[in-house]
Amino acid sequence: MTTPGSLQRNPSAAAEREYDLIVVGGGIYGVMLAFEASARGVSVLLLERDDFGSATSFNSLKTIHGGLRHLQRLNLRQHRLFVNERRWFLQQFPDLVQPLPVLMPLYNAGLRRPGVMRMALTIDHLLSVDRNRGLPAHRSIPRGTIISASEVKRLYPDVETRGLGAGALWFDACMPDSHRLIIEVLRATCRADSVVLNYVSASDLMTAGGRVVGVYAVDHVDGTELGFKAPLVVNAAGPWSRDVGRAFDRDHPELFRFSVAWNVLLDREALSDHALAVAPSHAGGQVYFLHPWKGRLLIGTGHASRDALSQEPDPSEAELRTFLDDINDSVPGIALTTDDILHVFSGFLPVKRERTTELTSDSSIVDHGKAGGPTGLFSVAGNRFTASRNTAHRLVSRLFPGLADHGAAGIPRDETIGKRTAETGYAYEWWPEQLDASTREMLKRTIAEEAVMHLDDLILRRTSIGDNPARALALAAELSTLFEWDQPRRRQELQRINTHFSWMSTDCYSE
Ligand SMILES: Cc1cc2nc3c(=O)[nH]c(=O)nc-3n(C[C@H](O)[C@H](O)[C@H](O)COP(=O)(O)OP(=O)(O)OC[C@H]3O[C@@H](n4cnc5c(N)ncnc54)[C@H](O)[C@@H]3O)c2cc1C
Structure with a gap:
């Protein structure tokens, strides 16, 4: 006997029926789309070329952002979005998402001064007074604050003390088992009238009279070619969304301009039970996060530009060396070398302009029908795990305007x-x-x-x-x-x- 929400893989049986919506891509964006649509009674088929959540979504820093970064860029809309999404993830996944305290040592330089950070944390607090609505006290997000240099030293004993003025302490959330979270969302999707298939890639679009009627696909387990029927198709293939867009209709470069990003798991214990936000001493150095992931040291995020989609998103040796040099400069005495690396988590991220590393500030959605392509074909590409549910919610409301929207859908709690x-x-x-x-x-x-x-x-x-x-x-x-x-x-x-x-x-x- 199988339990509710089992992921039963039977591609030829799945090809015998029709769906309201086909989602191409089983990263977090495709998975959240399938979940949001099925929560509103839509029958969904999700196709994933490899395994669910095995590409970019496997390689994140496992942080659910609370939007502070957007506040620093005065993007209040995105700040609100991230505050709401952090709360949603904390509400829905009591076993898989926890508040994550973040400590940034402050050295009286640039924007990282106690006065500036105090103001930012106060505004963050005022704009997020509802951040804990519905959350139990032990999972709530405390107000960010400025702490003394001696308190910083207590929380992070190896901190550089020369010039240390104070520390900023705020809370994001983390999902140490983010891969498991993706499977739980899929299980919730399969409790409804929906089907999810891994190792099946969409190869072409089926159309009739300029309208979408389904997709052609290949089952990579036995090589069978299959046709799946639905009047709506969303291409949520992440970094490959342009390839899929090209195969189905035409290239939309605005969907995804490429860069690579990476995190490094080191053979070291975490330096603190707080995440640490540190920066190298040289001018313009970016902030790195030392995530105390399961008591180990997971450091990110390195960024580099790329001209195009390459086979693998791995950083080059030179890029990794510069990254480690920066970390060594930011954390006194850590002396990392490539011998300390256990694993490099890397992926492609969308940027605003080609050959830069400035990430897009919101998800891109393309309605191919409106741009002269087949009616019923949409593409979506996002830049944050944290924003995936919100993007799905917005897109599903647009695709099915007649269906009741009961607000944020919930994940049934699986006690096991x-x-x-x-x-x-x-x-x-x-x-x-x-x-x-x-x-x-x-x-x-x-x-x-x-x-x-x-x-x-x-x-x-x-x-x-x-x-x-x-x-x-x-x-x-x-x-x-x-x-x-x-x-x-x-x-x-x-x-x-x-x-x-x-x-x-x-x-x-x-x-
Ligand atoms: C190093 C790094 C650190 C990050 N850290 C964070 C973080 O801490 N917090 C945060 O919020 N975000 C973070 N992000 C961003 C976040 O991981 C991504 O925004 C998110 O995972 C993108 O999900 P996706 O579903 O769009 O893409 P993907 O996860 O890449 O999924 C796309 C899927 O489409 C499939 N596919 C492609 N072609 C086809 C086809 N023809 N048919 C069927 N399937 C197909 C692929 O196999 C793939 O599984 C990070 C990203 C990176 C790279």
Whole structure:
């Protein structure tokens, strides 16, 4: 017996019916669109070329922003949006999203002066008085404040004390298991009359008389070509939205001008239980975030421009070296080298102008019908995980204006989430010598109920085993025995894991 919201993967059965909406792309933007539409009674089919949430959405810094950055740029509309979205994520995911205190040491320079920051935090407070509406006290967002230099030193013992004037302390939120959050939103979507398929890529648009009637697609598991029917299609393929737009209609460059961004997981313990916002001493240095992710040090975000979409969004060696130099300059005594890197999380981000790193300030939405293309085709590309639900909400209201909008839709609480994530490596240190019978049973259920097609789906995106690269490599061979694969297939699957963890000096054990 399967539990409600199981992700049942059956592409040919899915091709036998018609839908109200097809969403192309199973990153957080496509997933939130499918969820928002299905919450209003729309039947949705979501197609994802690889695994759900395996591209940009896998590589974020796992922060739900509260909008302070937008306030500093005087973008009050975006500030409000982020305040509301932080509250929505905190309300909906009690097991997966928590308040995250952020500390910025202040050195009386530029905008990072106590007076300027005090004013910014006061305005932030006044413009977000409803930020905790509906949240229990232990999950609420306190008012940001200025703290003394000695308090900064207590929270962050290794801080550079020369010239330290004070510290700014504010709260964002974090989602340590963001991959699991995506699966929970998909499960909520599948409780309604909707279908989600991984490893199926949309290849072309089906039209009749200038109107959308569906998409052609390829099932990458068995190579079958399929046709899926719906009068509305949203291309939410993130960095590939221009490729999909070109295949379906024409290129819309405004959707996505390319840059790359990355975070680095280091073989170091977190320097504080607060996230630290630090900047190098040289003029114009950007602010970096040292995220205390599961007690480890996850640092981001590095940015570099790119002319076009490349195969992989990885930073070059020179870009990584400059990034580490900046961190070494920002954090006294940390002395990082590339040998400390366990993993680089990287992805493409949309920028305002080509060959720059200035991110777009809002999502882009294109109505292809209005621009001379097929009626019923839309494209969307966003720049923040945090803004994905709001973008979905706006677009669904536009696509289905006649349907009642009951406000922000909710995620049904699955009481087993906390238990499931805890048992499958939620904590970085969880490391069983061998998987016991009940863990194996639970993992087998996950494989059966959550469309697990590859070993890395299980290790990286259904459980949190892959958060700790050494643990993932050590357990991979044993985990592969949960599947009914022959020896060559097992080797292929283990090789995929080795490729993912290319920064590690060891490989999976394989007989
Ligand atoms: C280094 C980094 C750090 C970040 N940190 C944060 C953060 O802390 N907080 C925050 O709010 N945001 C953050 N972001 C931004 C956030 O991660 C992105 O805005 C978001 O993940 C984009 O989601 P998406 O669904 O548009 O794209 P993606 O996640 O890339 O999804 C697009 C999907 O479309 C699929 N696809 C492509 N072509 C096809 C096809 N033909 N058929 C079917 N499927 C197709 C792809 O396989 C892919 O899975 C960060 C981004 C980066 C790169």
